Amino acid sequence: EIVLTQSPATLSLSPGERATLSCRASQSVGTALAWYQQKPGQSPRLLISDASNRAAGIPARFSGSGSGTDFTLTISSLEPEDFAVYYCQQRGNWPLTFGQATRLEIK
Amino acid sequence: QVQLQESGPGLVKPSETLSLSCTVSGDSIRDYYWSWIRQPPGKGLEWIGEIQKIQKSENTIYSPSLKSRLTISADTSKNQISLKLNSVTAADTAVYYCARVSRATGWYFDYWGQGTLVPVSS
Numbered sequence: 001e002i003v004l005t006q007s008p009a010t011l012s013l014s015p016g017e018r019a020t021l022s023c024r025a026s027q028s029v030g031t032a033l034a035w036y037q038q039k040p041g042q043s044p045r046l047l048i049s050d051a052s053n054r055a056a057g058i059p060a061r062f063s064g065s066g067s068g069t070d071f072t073l074t075i076s077s078l079e080p081e082d083f084a085v086y087y088c089q090q091r092g093n094w095p096l097t098f099g100q101a102t103r104l105e106i107k
Numbered sequence: 108q109v110q111l112q113e114s115g116p117g118l119v120k121p122s123e124t125l126s127l128s129c130t131v132s133g134d135s136i137r138d139y140y141w142s143w144i145r146q147p148p149g150k151g152l153e154w155i156g157e158i159q160k161i162q163k164s165e166n167t168i169y170s171p172s173l174k175s176r177l178t179i180s181a182d183t184s185k186n187q188i189s190l191k192l193n194s195v196t197a198a199d200t201a202v203y204y205c206a207r208v209s210r211a212t213g214w215y216f217d218y219w220g221q222g223t224l225v226p227v228s229s
Contacts, residue, residue, distance in 0.1 A: 001171070034215040036152075043204060043219035044152065062194075086218040087152055091214055094153040095170045 002026050004099035010107045012107040019075040019101045021086055029092030033071045035064055039084045047086075048073060052077050080106075109133040111205050111220035119199075119227050125192040129205030129220055132215055137161065140208035141188045142216060143179060145201035148224075153201075157181075157208065158188060200227045 048064035
């Protein structure tokens with residue numbers, strides 16, 4: 001099973017700042033990695049697929065990069081609605097796995 | 108617009124079977140793959156299993172940790188996906204989500220239901 005390790009566990013930033021979230025895989029997944037955003041009481045929402053492709057309707061301030069074992073989700077300038085929990089998920093190998101999450105909170 | 112609606116019991120007793128349905132509207136289940144994902148209260152996401160039912164072919168893939176207790180099936184006449192998890196314990200208490208897996212998005216979860224909380228308690 002591929003273990004995804006997200007860091008940091010919690011990220012405290014202010015609106016307008018740049019956020020960089022990391023996801024490291026225990027073995028290579030190529031580019032078969034997605035990022036999801038989850039707000040309290042809501043279902044997760046797909047942000048990024050295949051490491052760097054923004055999903056439909058996702059603002060351009062969200063970008064993904066990486067391949068192999070190291071991946072990054074960047075939010076270029078934080079909006080108030082971006083403070084949420086973020087998960088990475090790999091589809092390179094079965095079983096599918098999620099990272100343990102990064103909580104992005106307002107500083 | 109695609110909509111997924113999970114339904115099931117409000118409470119399941121330990122050692123019993125947890126049964127959930129996911130009714131899909133706005134799309135045919137024959138055209139996509141479908142996964143179940145769960146989230147214990149206050150914790151992270153766990154993939155449970157996936158059914159890959161395209162036209163007449165069908166394949167199910169389960170999480171190894173749940174494989175011995177889990178069955179996922181599809182009913183094309185009702186446009187529903189179902190989950191059965193037997194011999195449940197308190198550790199199975201979670202919000203259960205069904206999600207669409209789309210080739211267009213690289214086989215990721217592009218639509219999710221709102222989730223249904225299933226407590227396991229006597």
